[in-house]
Amino acid sequence: MGASGGIDRGVAAWSRVCEKFKAEFGVHVYSSWLEQMGYRGLDGSTVELTAPTKFHRDYIQQHYAPRLKDFFVAEDPRVKALSIRLGTAAARPANDEDVLKVTRIQAPTIIEPRAQDTGSALDPRYSFDSFVVGKSNELAYAAAKRIAESDDVPFNPLFLHGGVGLGKTHLMHAIAHEVKRLKPRKKVVYISAEKFMFEFIAALRYKDTHEFKQKYRNVDLLMIDDVQFIANKDSTQEEFFHTFNALVDSRRQVIITADRSPTDLQGIEDRIISRLGWGLVADIHPTDYELRLGILQSKAEQTTGVDVPADVLEFLARRITSNVRELEGALNRVVAYATLVGRPITMDMTRDVLQDLIRANDRKLTIDEIQRAVADYYNIRLADLLSERRSRNIARPRQIAMFLAKQLTSRSLPEIGRRFGGRDHTTVMHAVRKIEDLRRDDSHLEDDITRLLRLLEG
Numbered sequence: 001m002g003a004s005g006g007i008d009r010g011v012a013a014w015s016r017v018c019e020k021f022k023a024e025f026g027v028h029v030y031s032s033w034l035e036q037m038g039y040r041g042l043d044g045s046t047v048e049l050t051a052p053t054k055f056h057r058d059y060i061q062q063h064y065a066p067r068l069k070d071f072f073v074a075e076d077p078r079v080k081a082l083s084i085r086l087g088t089a090a091a092r093p094a095n096d097e098d099v100l101k102v103t104r105i106q107a108p109t110i111i112e113p114r115a116q117d118t119g120s121a122l123d124p125r126y127s128f129d130s131f132v133v134g135k136s137n138e139l140a141y142a143a144a145k146r147i148a149e150s151d152d153v154p155f156n157p158l159f160l161h162g163g164v165g166l167g168k169t170h171l172m173h174a175i176a177h178e179v180k181r182l183k184p185r186k187k188v189v190y191i192s193a194e195k196f197m198f199e200f201i202a203a204l205r206y207k208d209t210h211e212f213k214q215k216y217r218n219v220d221l222l223m224i225d226d227v228q229f230i231a232n233k234d235s236t237q238e239e240f241f242h243t244f245n246a247l248v249d250s251r252r253q254v255i256i257t258a259d260r261s262p263t264d265l266q267g268i269e270d271r272i273i274s275r276l277g278w279g280l281v282a283d284i285h286p287t288d289y290e291l292r293l294g295i296l297q298s299k300a301e302q303t304t305g306v307d308v309p310a311d312v313l314e315f316l317a318r319r320i321t322s323n324v325r326e327l328e329g330a331l332n333r334v335v336a337y338a339t340l341v342g343r344p345i346t347m348d349m350t351r352d353v354l355q356d357l358i359r360a361n362d363r364k365l366t367i368d369e370i371q372r373a374v375a376d377y378y379n380i381r382l383a384d385l386l387s388e389r390r391s392r393n394i395a396r397p398r399q400i401a402m403f404l405a406k407q408l409t410s411r412s413l414p415e416i417g418r419r420f421g422g423r424d425h426t427t428v429m430h431a432v433r434k435i436e437d438l439r440r441d442d443s444h445l446e447d448d449i450t451r452l453l454r455l456l457e458g
């Protein structure tokens with residue numbers, strides 16, 4: 001780190017520490033706490049960090065310092081202690097893309113001190129331009145755009161909800177950037193519900209609630225991320241309720257996100273739930289194949305110096321279906337690997353590098369589902385698909401179903417054979433090879449397979 005290899009290695013180590021922290025404590029804890037901290041270097045055997053407030057420093061010291069120290073020791077065994085001073089972040093904490101940049105160019109990443117009027121830092125990459133729109137998120141996107149561009153308060157509050165990693169935070173940051181650009185005089189605060197709670201508790205402890213109320217009730221646009229976090233936190237809910245009412249009553253915009261709809265939130269008072277549904281409630285649905293591919297293409301375009309082949313992007317879009325964060329992470333991993341070993345990206349490399357992710361994302365499609373989908377698609381009876389009949393209009397779909405069963409499940413060739421009317425494994429192997437050969441030259445067949453894959457994998 002600092003002493004042995006200069007700031008470059010120190011920043012790279014800090015990046016890795018940030019990644020480990022994120023993996024262990026989750027992205028929310030990371031963005032509430034570590035993201036606001038700065039890395040200053042290694043002084044002898046002491047790692048020097050900065051925290052933006054005294055409360056922040058105390059909280060880190062009490063809750064996370066031992067683990068952080070472990071992470072630093074893993075980077076450099078000489079580390080014996082952590083020291084946290086007050087100050088702005090000098091070296092930017094890492095995210096997946098920073099880790100890539102650091103491994104590639106080994107340069108420190110410096111950011112400006114954080115804007116004073118935002119509760120949490122805004123990520124400059126989360127803009128409307130970089131948000132890819134599809135069926136599953138078009139309502140949320142349109143509502144976010146409308147708020148950012150409107151002079152009035154079109155719906156209050158806007159409540160965005162959807163599963164993990166589907167772009168809620170991205171949209172909120174995009175609104176904040178756009179409002180700051182178009183209406184620089186507006187006071188915008190973006191904060192995670194977790195940080196809102198900790199700030200409130202700190203205000204109570206330091207008997208400073210007046211300043212807290214002033215800060216949050218005097219803004220033009222308040223965005224609170226992941227509101228489910230304040231479930232069962234009674235005094236925070238009380239404060240949130242009053243802040244919310246004060247802003248809505250004075251026609252100032254409030255935007256809330258959560259991982260579920262207002263009515264599904266548990267541990268939140270009824271009066272709050274009912275108010276959360278007053279304005280527009282927009283759901284972000286899980287991504288479909290087209291959107292995933294669009295997002296990957298857009299990210300791949302931003303990746304300089306490495307070419308990501310189309311079949312690799314299609315493979316990732318088909319196989320990593322859980323959420324966009326994982327999808328991005330998968331692409332970053334493949335790119336990082338290819339850069340480090342200095343080889344072009346191939347399908348084999350991708351499968352190798354992402355073995356664990358692909359397994360975890362396996363949707364556990366059954367052979368039965370595949371057979372039904374193929375029979376439906378070709379308008380033939382399931383019984384015929386499994387029968388001995390050899391006529392072309394049955395035999396070809398059967399081969400396609402076998403091929404898909406091999407591609408999409410982890411079943412062995414003999415198992416697949418048994419499920420197709422007790423056929424031998426060599427019959428399945430022949431079918432798989434035949435379809436692999438045919439699809440190269442037969443564009444109709446290739447279209448059929450692409451459609452079936454989409455039907456089956458969403």
Ligand SMILES: Nc1ncnc2c1ncn2[C@@H]1O[C@H](COP(=O)(O)OP(=O)(O)OP(=O)(O)O)[C@@H](O)[C@H]1O
Nearest residue numbers: 130131132163164165166167168169170295324325
């Ligand atoms: N439609 C999209 N276009 C481009 N990038 C996207 C899109 N949706 C999500 N992402 C990216 O996926 C990652 C995760 O998104 P984000 O953090 O906004 O998710 P979230 O819904 O807030 O998740 P959480 O519930 O974990 O807070 C981000 O890097 C974001 O930029």
